[in-house]
Amino acid sequence: MNASIKSLTVAAALAGAVGMAATLVPVDASAADKVKCYGISKAGQNDCANKAGTHSCAGQSTVDYDGGEWKLATKDECAEKGGKEAAFDGVNEKLAG
Numbered sequence: 001m002n003a004s005i006k007s008l009t010v011a012a013a014l015a016g017a018v019g020m021a022a023t024l025v026p027v028d029a030s031a032a033d034k035v036k037c038y039g040i041s042k043a044g045q046n047d048c049a050n051k052a053g054t055h056s057c058a059g060q061s062t063v064d065y066d067g068g069e070w071k072l073a074t075k076d077e078c079a080e081k082g083g084k085e086a087a088f089d090g091v092n093e094k095l096a097g
Helices: 003-024 029-033 075-080
Strands: 034-038 070-074
Touching (some): 034 075, 070 075
16 A cells, blocks of 8 residues: 555544544533523532632532632523622522522
């Protein structure tokens, strides 16, 4: 087999493998429509670091509905739950109450 045919064969196999892998990974099409919504996560269910900088990982919040903790949500879901798109002091009274 000459070098150009071998290169084409490898390239085709690689393209096929990448294409197959892409179909196996679920894509959340609505992820782009989500915002950081503060004050809607229960303790241990936040998505990432908090405003205060006391932790930098998901799942490390210690207070339900803390205004410094965020979770991804749609704008509508955030508003319905009384959350805000910016961090705030205290807790979300709508969910905590």
